[in-house]
Amino acid sequence: MNTVLSNLQLNPGDELLTTGQEYFASRNALEFYAHRNGAEIVEVPIDVPVSDPDQVIDSIMSRITSRTVLVLIDHISSATGMIYPIEELIQKLDRLGIDVLVDGAHGPGMVPLNLAELGAAYYTGNCHKWMCTPGTAAILYVRPDRQNGFRPAVMSHFASDFETELSEFQVEFSWNGTIDPTPRMTIPFTIDYLEDLHPGGWSGIMEDNHEKMVRASELIEEKLGLQLTCPPSMLGSMGAVILSYKDPSGLPHPEGIDPLWTWLLREKQIEIPVIHTADPPGRFLRFSAQLYNGDAEYEYLAEALKNSPHL
Numbered sequence: 001m002n003t004v005l006s007n008l009q010l011n012p013g014d015e016l017l018t019t020g021q022e023y024f025a026s027r028n029a030l031e032f033y034a035h036r037n038g039a040e041i042v043e044v045p046i047d048v049p050v051s052d053p054d055q056v057i058d059s060i061m062s063r064i065t066s067r068t069v070l071v072l073i074d075h076i077s078s079a080t081g082m083i084y085p086i087e088e089l090i091q092k093l094d095r096l097g098i099d100v101l102v103d104g105a106h107g108p109g110m111v112p113l114n115l116a117e118l119g120a121a122y123y124t125g126n127c128h129k130w131m132c133t134p135g136t137a138a139i140l141y142v143r144p145d146r147q148n149g150f151r152p153a154v155m156s157h158f159a160s161d162f163e164t165e166l167s168e169f170q171v172e173f174s175w176n177g178t179i180d181p182t183p184r185m186t187i188p189f190t191i192d193y194l195e196d197l198h199p200g201g202w203s204g205i206m207e208d209n210h211e212k213m214v215r216a217s218e219l220i221e222e223k224l225g226l227q228l229t230c231p232p233s234m235l236g237s238m239g240a241v242i243l244s245y246k247d248p249s250g251l252p253h254p255e256g257i258d259p260l261w262t263w264l265l266r267e268k269q270i271e272i273p274v275i276h277t278a279d280p281p282g283r284f285l286r287f288s289a290q291l292y293n294g295d296a297e298y299e300y301l302a303e304a305l306k307n308s309p310h311l
Contacts, residue, residue: 001026001072003140003153004101004122005033008070012038017063018072020045020279021079026103030072042068045279048242050230053085061092068098075104075125076111079275079284080229081213081238083111090119099146106130108139109194110236111206115141122146130237130290133190134183142169152176197291205291209237212289216298217241220287223302224311229284240275240286243311248276260285260310268304 010016016034018027020043034041044063046056060071071093076083090100099121107113107123109130115123120143127137142150147169157175158164164171175181191202198204214232217239221228226241243260251258258274265271275284287301305311 001029001101001103001124002032004124004142005029006153007150008033010034010037010039010069013067014039014069015042015065015067016040016070016072017042017044017060017068019043019060019074021077021082021277022072022074023078023103023105026072039069040067043279047280048080048229048282048284049227050080050082050234052231053088053234056082057085057089057092060089064093064096064098068096070099070101072101072103075102075123076106076236076238078105079240079277079282079286081236081240081286081288082230082234083236086120087118094119106236106238109202109205110209110238112203119143127187127190128183131187131190132194133186136180137183137187140173206236208291209289210235212293212295213237213239213287215295216287216289216301219295219298220302220305224305226285237290238286238288240284243274243283243285245281245283247281258283258310260308263308263310264304268300270301270304272301 010033014037016030016039018030018041030041033039042063044060046059050056060073071089073086073089074084075086086100086102093100101122102120102124104123104125106129107125108127120141122143123141125139127133127139128135150169152173154176156172158171166174194205195201198208200207213235217228217232217235220226220241224241226243229240229242246258258276261272261274273286275286276282287298
């Protein structure tokens with residue numbers, strides 16, 4: 001995210017648009033480069049629950065102006081588990097000459113990805129989540145027509161020391177500082193390994209995880225009367241329900257960790273996040289599905305929530 005934003009030629013008055021669900025670290029980077037260059041951040045509130053993808057598209061497109069130069073948007077919302085309709089948004093914004101930076105932290109391994117067909121100017125995603133690689137393994141995609149002059153935030157050791165057939169764009173990103181390259185070297189092996197764990201390969205993994213998540217969402221919705229953040233059709237391998245709002249500024253230390261999050265971990269041995277958003281104010285319980293999860297675990301979660309004093 002920082003690398004992409006550092007390459008933008010921003011001017012005072014330019015608008016950088018994002019949503020109220022954007023992950024805080026990405027939002028921090030956006031604010032840093034906006035303030036450095038005198039640009040403005042336009043935050044679009046996404047009202048939850050979302051009824052259908054068009055609601056998201058309409059909310060974002062209604063805030064586009066002649067000064068909008070970039071849209072930063074999740075592929076899958078960390079707060080709500082919702083898959084954003086990025087394909088249609090990218091097409092609409094591209095026709096207006098507006099670049100899209102996709103925060104695809106949860107994309108690789110959860111949903112099919114063909115970055116060339118997707119058409120985003122920039123896409124970044126993590127491999128240590130749904131692809132199960134070691135930490136720091138990630139991807140940065142820059143559309144070919146945006147690669148000229150695009151430079152890494154930390155200049156590559158390869159840039160002048162070696163002869164290679166890699167493009168100038170690739171070579172400058174090949175060795176940044178004294179990094180440990182082994183996490184990213186595991187990516188192709190992890191892809192093959194996980195594919196062999198399911199008779200349907202990666203498509204089977206994604207389908208099974210989605211179906212498991214739909215069952216879990218409907219179970220928790222039914223047993224607890226909690227509303228889902230969006231229809232199951234907009235979910236991948238994560239789902240979330242809407243909780244009664246509590247201002248995080250009034251939550252106990254450290255750092256305002258929600259008491260429900262702590263209670264589930266300490267009393268029920270369930271590791272599951274409770275996430276807050278500021279615009280609009282929201283509080284969500286987010287749960288996930290992977291090959292190693294079974295339906296009984298979501299039954300256990302539902303029963304645990306019934307007995308929680310912090311719901």
